[in-house]
Amino acid sequence: MKNAQQTELQTQDSENPTGTLGAYKTQNRPIAVDLFAGAGGMSLGFEQAGFDVLAAVELDPIHCATHKFNFPSCSIFCKSVEDIAGEEIRNNSDIRNQEIDIVFGGPPCQGFSLIGKRSFDDPRNSLVFHYIRLVLELQPKFFIIENVKGMAIGKHQEFIIEIINKFEENGYKIHKNYQVLNAAEYGIPQNRQRLFLLGCRYDMELPNYPVPITKPAKLNKPTIFNQFLPTPTVREALQDLPQIENYVELNEKDWVLADFGTPSDYARELRGLYSIDNDYSYQRNYDWKLLSSSLRTNHSPESIARFESTPPGTIEPISRFYKLDPEGICNTLRAGTARNRGAFTSPRPIHPFVPRCITVREAARLHSYPDWFRFHVTKWHGFRQIGNSVPPLLAKAVASEIIRALEILPVKPIERLSLDDEKLLEFNMGQAAKYYNVPISCIEPRKRKNQKVLKDDL
DSSP, rough: OOOGGOOOOOOTTTTOSSSETTTOOSSOOOOEEEOTTTTTTHHHHHHHHOOOEEEEEESSSHHHHHHHHOTTSEEEESOOOOOHHHHHHHHSSTTSSSOOOOOEEEEOOOOOOOSOOOGGGGGGHHHHOOOHHHHHOOOOEEEEEEEEEGSGGGGGGGHHHHHHHHHHHTTTOHHHHHHHHEEEGOOOOOOOEEEEEEEEEEEEEOOOOOOOEEEEEGGGOOOTTTTOOOOOHHHHTTTTTGGGGGGGGGGGSSOEEOOOOOOOHHHHHHHOSSSOOOOOEEEOOTTTTEEOOOOOOOHHHHHHHHHHHOOOTSSTTTTOOOBBOOOOOBBOOOOOOOOGGTTOOOOOOOOOOSSBBBBHHHHHTTOOOOTTTTSSSHHHHHHHHHTOOOHHHHHHHHHHHHHHHHTBBOOOOOOOOEOOEEEEGTTTTTHHHHHHTTTTSOOOOOOOOOOOOGGGGG
């Protein structure tokens, strides 16, 4: 993925030798940088919209290895944003002296106390400061900050004002009517709300926020003037996936060659069974009979009985797990706490038809990841990678507005990519740290605590 040099433009208008089509122009794929990249949900969404993500920065070596597996042509920097400069990102990737079109990422914002001091003075918010620093060093045309919706509520809004002022003092402008977007309104079967701050250099025009295109059927009363398509349901997301109970191998490993069922249109898209007009990502070489990220969980008989007796769309009272409604959408998939906060697993939904928690692959379907996308082989890291990520189709919706603001006609690349070495998905923390030549202490050691009530359920 060497950006333009290796990408053939397929949409050149033969009657338009200047390479323009209306107000838009064909050009090399625009360049993106992903900060706080995780496993790559936003990277994938921006690639699907037509960007080449040429560099990504991520502290966690487990996430870095997963990102490298799925994006083998992207330069991944395994370090904190506190310890990297824009020049290093440029010089040690394929960017070099090319102009960057967008920098995006979701810096954690944990210090919201505003009593007697600016939020930037709180050390817990230093990552936001370094995000801004890198944007100013890289000088992209656009930037996006993604964060929890709570950042847009109450006193926390004062922190956003500080961010806006910092950018405006340094040659950038930002949407002051910032929006919280719900994944369920962009074709994703999950109720997930996230704040997006959109900004650009003063020499550019601010992009629009994406217009919602879907609404859950139970909230979308049909009328002759109804403008929304129904959001895909849990049933549509999961119905074609093989029954993991039929594959004893999945007790020991997370993949198997399996027989898939009849897919919905949503599942057909994630399985790559037909060409999608507005998907401008690189095709991956992949065996579509492979069911991955599906390691089984052995629940106790008592847990199974409780899960079975729980009505769909309600919470099982002992575990507090939500049982998915097949005709509804998923509740927000969460990552659980970090290693330094006890490594607690966030409650995982109960499958709508089988008395067990969903697999990592089933969570990935509910998050809009395509089936070729692989996660760490363990359930702990796999669910953490999904729960921490922006759903790719939501990122794609936002990225498509940046493409429009750039007045670029996106192109589908000819080049196909081969996924990287599967051993990257099997690293424990020590192995991953050694692979990236970083100290294992870069992520605080996992502290296990006794969770007697939930032990059998997890």
